[in-house]
Amino acid sequence: MKRSEEESYRDYVVARTDVMRRTAYLLCRDWHTADDLVAITMVKLYRHWSRIGTESSLDAYTRRTLLRTWLDEKRRPWRRHEELAETLPDTPDPVEFAVVSRAQLLDLLSSLPPRRRAAVVLRGYLGLSLEETAEILGCSVGTVKSQTARGLDTLRAMAAGTD
Amino acid sequence: MDKRLFDEAMGDVPPATFDVDGLVTRGRRAVRLRRLTSPATATGAAVVVVTGVVALTLTGNDGGPATGVGSAPPKITTGPSQSSRPSQPSNPTPAPPALCSRPNLETPAQLMPRLRGAVQQALIAQRPSLGVSPHPKAEYPTGVRHEALEFYQVTGDVQVAEPICSGDGYFMTMSTTSVPVEGEGTLTVIVQPDFYADLPPGDCESTTVTPEQTSCELVTTPDGDTVLRTTARMPGGVRQNRVDIDRADGTAVMVTVEDSTGGIKPGGSPTASALPLTLDQLTAIGTAPGMTLFP
Known part of the structure; x- marks a missing residue:
């Protein structure tokens, strides 16, 4: 990765870390696990930054990666204590x-x-x-x-x- | 139900247990190592390897401190170009090695104290005069501080009482080093399976090579371990020696030393007049018999 790209990656991580951590916490209800999820997500993001760092859909990519990282974690055999739902709700009033x-x-x-x-x-x-x-x-x-x-x-x- | 309600429900947010520098370091490593699992990279490496290889023995003439007492570093081979990599089959979908199917695999609870002993022994063998003490950054989770050379699991999903192959894991230790007259530095050792996270070592042509990197070579030990050996000098003067080892049994080991207790961050200042360990010594530590997930 070029130095300029790495700088933009750093800026993005700094800007998004707080909301990503909060989002992850809402999913897993544990701050340490949330940090792990965000860290994994951001490392994955680094790997693809040269290709997607300037994309307008960058935030969507990051959210999707975080969600999938968390869902992957939930699918591990020793963590199958929750039922996966096929349905999605709208936001409640x-x-x-x-x-x-x-x-x-x-x-x-x-x-x-x-x-x-x-x-x-x-x-x-x-x-x-x-x-x-x-x-x-x-x-x-x-x-x-x-x-x-x-x-x-x-x-x-x-x-x-x-x- | 909106964002404000959730934020209020969450209350105070604790400090993050990671920082952007750590993410960049892990990202560089992941990219570097990912390249070797891609068919395109493997093809390029195969072209390079037909020019042959030469054997050499590293004796510590790499700019680091004299070795003094200690076991001899392993004999290693390297390609004709420092940036070349021996050919090996591409492995785009890493899978647990055959060793994972053997009975009585260690759990992280057993692995981590054993690794501590292995590092301790290797350090004594390589540089007995080197002192170690707790590092201020060896804190994970927040509030839990670790002793010198004590390993702790930073991330990954393998459970502490589950067999080591049951999930990914990232086990590290960070210590302050001290050498009389020279001063204090930092030693970090990371051990993890390389079959979950695309983790064979990279090559010197990787796009992740940074301007701070001052040397790079890829070598192979007689045991089949590949070792990426790099040195770096950061703005501010902090230097680093680093080895990224892909052990033949599927264990990835990274060993780094800096001549600063602040680590490799740009802008830091050296707190020692020399790096505490040479690349040869780091290689010997990282390839020591006990530095494996499969003892």
Whole structure:
């Protein structure tokens, strides 16, 4: 990698590390694991920086890599204690969760299956569109839309259970 | 539910356990090593290797300190060009070696203290006058400080009580070195499987060679270990000797020393008048019998 490219990589990492760490934490609920996920993602990014460093879709690439790194981790045989979901929810209404405390919010999030949790983080925390979320998670927009109600029902039921 | 709610729920964010310099170092290594797994690189190497190889014995004349007492560094061979690499089959999809199928593999819990002993023995053999003490950066996770030569797992998914082949792992130790009169430096040793992360060593033609790099050569030991030996001098004057070893059994070992307790960061100042170990000594340490995932 050329020195100028490496400088731009450094700038990008510095600028994105905070939000990436927070995103990773929302997925895994452990700061050390979050750091590992972000570090792995950024090293992968370094390897391809010469090709993608100037792409407008760089952020999307980074998010996708982080998500896949985390999902890969979840698929390891000794970590198969969570059920993978085929469905993706839309973002819930803030009013519906007004009674949920901050800590309960994270607990609720953790209780979602990995892909559903990823969808909530992508849409709710990163503010991505349905299209962007579907692209990162590798499913169609139609699938995302059609499964929205089911996902929200799941979250509503869990929120009700915290009362 | 929006970003603000999540941020409030997360509360205070602890300091990161990595920094951009470390990511760049790991990235350079990954790129360098990745090149060797690509068919294109293997083809290029095959063209180079037909010119033949010559054998040589390294005796420590590489600008580092005199060896003094210690076991002889291994005899190694190198290609006619310092930047060439012997041909070897390309391996675009690394897979666990046959050794992973043998019973009673070590777990990280067993591996890490054994590696500590192996490094300690190798250091005594190579430079008995070298002192080691805890390094201020040997802290992982945050708040957990490690003793001199103590190995700890930084990343990877192998569990501490699971066999070493059950997942990737990155085991490192970082220590402050001290030599009378010369001063203090840094010794870092990293051991990891090379079959999960594209980790055979690279070559001197790699695009990751930086302007700070002052020398590079790729050598092969009689045991079939390939060793990428590099030196670097950073802005500010800090120097580094480094070996990246791809052991024949599937273990990747990196050993580095700097003449600064601050590591290899640009802008740092040397805290020693000489590097604590030569490339030959680093090679001997990294290829010591115990420096493997498969003892």
